[in-house]
Amino acid sequence: MADNDDGMMLNFTMPAQGASANVDSKKGKKPAPKVKGGRWADRRKAQLASMGRTDKKKNKSKGISGANDTPVGERKKRTADTADDDESNKKLKALNREQGLIVSSLFTANPEIQKRDYKIEIDEDNLKPSNAPVMDENADFKALGLHDNLIKCLTDSKYLKPTKIQRMAIPKLISLGHQRTRTNPFPPQPRDMFMQAQTGSGKTMAFTLPILNMLLSSKGKINRQSGIYALILTPTRELAQQIYSFIEDSLCKKACNWIVPGIVIGGEKKKAEKARLRKGINILVATPGRLVDHIENTQSLDLSKIRYLILDEGDRLMELGFEESISTIIARLQKDYRDNDQVLGPLADVLPFKRVSVLCSATLKGNVKKLGEITLNNPEIISASNTYTGNEELDHHMKAPDQLVQEIVVVPPKLRYTTLSGVLMNMTQREDSESPYSKTVVFLSCSHSVDFHFIALTKDGKRLKVQKDKKEKKDAKEKGKGEEEEDSTGSITAMTSPNISPNTIVYKLHGSLSQQTRTATLNHFANDNTHNTILLCTDVASRGLDLPEIDNVIEYDPPFCIADHLHRVGRTARLGKKGVSVLFLMPGNEEKYIEKITPMHDENTIKFLKYEDILAKAFGKDSNEDESEDKKKGNKFNREGSWDMHATTYQLNLEKWLLEDQRALEIATDGFISHVRAYATHLSTERDCFNVKQIHLGHLAKAFGLRETPKKLATKSTTAGDESNNNKKESAKNKMFRLARLAVKSQNDEFNFA
Template sequence: MSDDDGLLLNFAVPDSSNNSTAPATKSLKIKGGRWKDRRKLQLSLQGRTKEKKVRGVNSVEITKPRLQKRKSDGDTESKIKESAPSEFKRAKFSETKGQSGGKNNSYVSSLFTNNETALQATTEAKPEEKEVTYLPSNAPIKGATTFTGLGINEKLSTHLTDHQRFKYPTKIQKLVIPNLLTTQRDLFVKAQTGSGKTMAFILPIFHKLMMENKRKITRDSGVFAIILTPTRELANQIYSVLESLTRCYHTLVPGIVIGGEKKKSEKARLRKGVNILVATPGRLADHLENTKSLDISQLRYLVLDEGDKLVELGFEETISKITRIIDSCSKIAETVDEWQGLPTRRINMLCSATLQNNVKQLGSIILQDPEMISVDREVEGTILFDDDDDNNVDGEVTGNSHDHESFAPDQLIQDVLIVPPKLRLVTLDACLVNIANKIEQNNAPSRSMVFYSCSDSVNYHYDVFTRDGKKLKKVKDNETGEVKTVLVSPEDSADENDADDSELTAPIIHSNTMVYKLHGSLSQQTRTTILQQFIKDDARFPHKVLFCTDVASRGLDLPNIANVIEYDAPFTIDDHLHRIGRSARVGNKGEAALFLLPGLEEGYIDAKLKVVHPREANLHIVNYEKILQEAFAEKNTTSKNKHDKLGNWDIHATTWHLEIERWLLEDSAALSKASLAFTSHIRAYATHLSSERNFFNVKLLHLGHLAKSFGLRETPKNLGKKSGKNSDKHLDGIDGQSKKMKKEDPRKKMLRMAKLAVKSSNEFNY
């Protein structure tokens, strides 16, 4: 053996003269060298060598005919890439091999493999079929009826038609306004969201206070009306409507008290005097108990807006306390002659888009012998509400049996996307890209809303779509002194006075898109600022998107909301109606999309959606692959749009998702946010009502596939942990079995925590 021999193999070759009948493989022995080389040689001597299998994307085996075709295609593709602009050539990313390692030590995504197939067939209209459209069900009624004809004074009516966007009353306004002007009975008003309920009770109250002749009402006269709302955003909106009405009658003063604001400044405003007070229940109860200057002795109207949400948030006890304090302070009987134009008793009014048992229970707390006013889909009518018979609705019904059901507006188009869990994120991007492209083509600015189940998910997805974005900031020119609004990176715009970077451009979607986020964990000042910026027109960004929780689903009248995307399924069907109700308001057109998972969740369509969307032509089951193709298909290479690339749509969709995964690998803070968002999403998913668990069963989720939709390559280990500081202590106090839980399987631990989370479900959707 020479000195430079690097390998010594000792072969024990079987003797050919041996007449043994034993197989040669048993007597074959190979010694020395590496195990891999020995094994390879052993298999070779046994004639068991295998042809090397060529595998492509997602570990799919490529046969010889396909391989030859791929090589020829590769030559063509390489020529295209050489001639393509440099902006389409991707920089290589160095990373460790994944489970399905690819060429050049790269990770191969399994985005389009092992996905469950949808059971429901698509119901999209074919190109040759004529699209069926319906007349708006919540539009103002044009014709002989005007606000003056309903009994509103001419000065207020003129202000509505000349300076506001209210030209004609809606159906619910036609019924409620004359009733509230003439009756002294309590009212229960039920109408679909976006039908004009707010103006239905504001206008007659404002008219009554304006027309008080014997003694003119000023801010010193006291509070005559209180309007309670479940959310601060809705309270702010109603207050802004009242402020706009005071421009035609300056002596009436509206006020607002909500959580999140300084009580000291609110007390100062109440001390000066207000006539109509908008409030959230908790803050109002606080002021009634602690603010002596708040005079409610002459209160004539108590309105509860969005009554179903007030009950859902658990405000029954607070509202009972408020009504007891109001009753104890009332001096209406002593001043009947002093205010002759006002009701001689307090009128209570409950507004709701639904009529469920919990809403009836709230009605029994504050309403006495109420009259129910409802607008049916075909027939408008009045129903008597009788709480003497176990809170059941009784009396003469002038509509049909659907008076007690809730429906989506007739003109709203509802799409249902049955998307495998791994493809959820890239499909959401495709939806937003297609909307942005359509806006660019039609040159028609509009806004979109995307609903998530929890604030952690909102924060994470906001970061995903704005990670290369810039922020608008006002900059003063030192030479000219002119103030200009420019785009700067969030780092450059960092300022101690900046509350939050909650508005950023979204180049990952389109250059014409600005994205905002809104949820209950933000400060009230930030929430108010975000809504103001979102509704503000900006020619540079005709497409504005709001990522939000259900805090933005109730009562908000935001202009030009053309698209609503429910990325996370609603917790109840009523939440669905309120979410999509941000679009298609007061007769306008609107579109909505709901993401569902294949399998069990598809039953939600027949059981729930078809009930609240009875117009068959308005409910479509859409093929998500068509949406992906439209967003990621081959397009003109001269375009500046990031989504216009060479190649097949599925390759580009996979590449887009890989960019998210790689971003998380590079940014530990973003990875932590993604893990937290995934964990919170699973816990929120477990809070669906028991009546809907047969559609949304957390035990049947494929956690690994769902983690993929958050850009995660594996399921987080801390599924059972609660977000926030001292979370372990919190869980220890609730369960008392933390040591045992730490040893549990992550899925079991998550399920245990999900059961605890049901008790505080508002933590997620608000």
């Protein structure tokens, strides 16, 4: 119709009723009715009305789309920034489609979680500690028969009361030194000992104090040239270093500076260790692999005077395959043994006339029986709960400290990383706590996973220099290792974490780092009391380490055997202090693991958390701010909106960063592949809980910030395994065994001390 029409409406010519019912035989659709005359918009409305087509979303009754309901003046203007964002998002989606990347939502297609009571609250003030020092008025170290020098040293170090295991074990070990005389014709016969107590109950002091007490009781003066009287074997370098430092710094330097301890561990210079052995030491702390090396190659090593053999964390010694090394050490001790009168001199009437072996651990599992057959003879079993004689099974005595609060959170695979970040954010907010800073240890399954989570949590952070002691600096200088070379080897182990909180430092520790770096990192983490500190580590830090003031332990990856759960959570709640442990599990079979660990905890100390509550607290608005402030500042991240939106943004930022940084993407890929391999090495007795075939690998890959399918990731991993077998088709059984062997080898490498 012409533009200058007079506005007169013409009659519409509607098709006959039969015509509208005709169906196109080819397409199977009703043909659109023809409308003649009038404006195009009016003709179109009449045509749609006759076909019965209306906008269901906006208004079914009116039959209009509603696209133009909002006045033009009130519509949100499309800025250049939003246009650029939309354009970049379109390009990113197109790039993802080209590369076969998958961008999935965090909160959709997640498996169902069993319903539990999340309203249970635990009154921590009413929890009575089970590993605290004995508060009996008559219980003190003097009553145990210790030397005055040791008592003064312990008092200065604020060790005023012994724990239960110390009260039971110290008098027994001291009494073994008396020889048969006219006044004492029937002294107690030396007898080997099993020592079992909860983590954090002071087992190290229970066997070190009697040894020093016997040496202090000598009538004649001894010096470093007198010989080695005690040998202490540990499974890890960190535990050996800790025991050595305790004996040297806390006891010998203060109570008996003429008694010299020594240490031989893997990762150190053998030349320097040989020099120390030649100069002479009285108490030797060692790891089995390095000690066997010295037995075979160091002529100045004399083991003929050893009267105390301590095997700390005996079950771990067996798990790590040290059985052959220990057998070699025992054979050498028996070969070099000499009677007291021949070699001990002034200590002949003080030390036992035969070697006493002590095996101690928080857990005494079945494999320790084999170790006991190699090292012990008619042992006496000492437990913090009861005293036993014989070889009874002690598995039912494996319990965590009563004051430890065990929290369990079941998280879908896709949300694992975001929920871990949320837990760490919440732990660094200590408004109601006496101490403004927290110390947290996070356990992961493998070193590659530690490396990935370290770079992810410290993204946009600053590197911190971990100071080494003078000896380590001197050794590094002699080796010609400058700072630039250290950086190239990936030895950065401490960085700030602005995404967690402004005053937080994250450390990493695993067996692939050099021994000097591991020692320096552990010392720096333990002594940092001016920041929120987080240590990402493997099980290399789960045994025996007495890290001070650990508030929280997070088991991000469940342990490979149930006994390791006790050792991990035992890094906190030590010597009667409070502690919290958080266990991450995935929905499905892993939830059965709760039944396995429940007997290890008091039923009143287990608490279940909802991952939604963790994310809402970490990423949601701060409820303490008033409404006016909330409108200005948003939440504590200075953002507006719901917590699930910010949690999704947090995850997407990680994924986009990995797409932009090729090296970070390689680390994430290696972390994912190594994690899956490690998952396949869970014990067969726990396969009902941890079955690698039941995992949704695509969802788990998202927890590592990866968008590619697991099949493509496996081909890109730098730890993909033997390239010679890549062209051959491998059976599912052989593939499972190969992955298990690789994971076991990776774990053993962390404890390789030779």
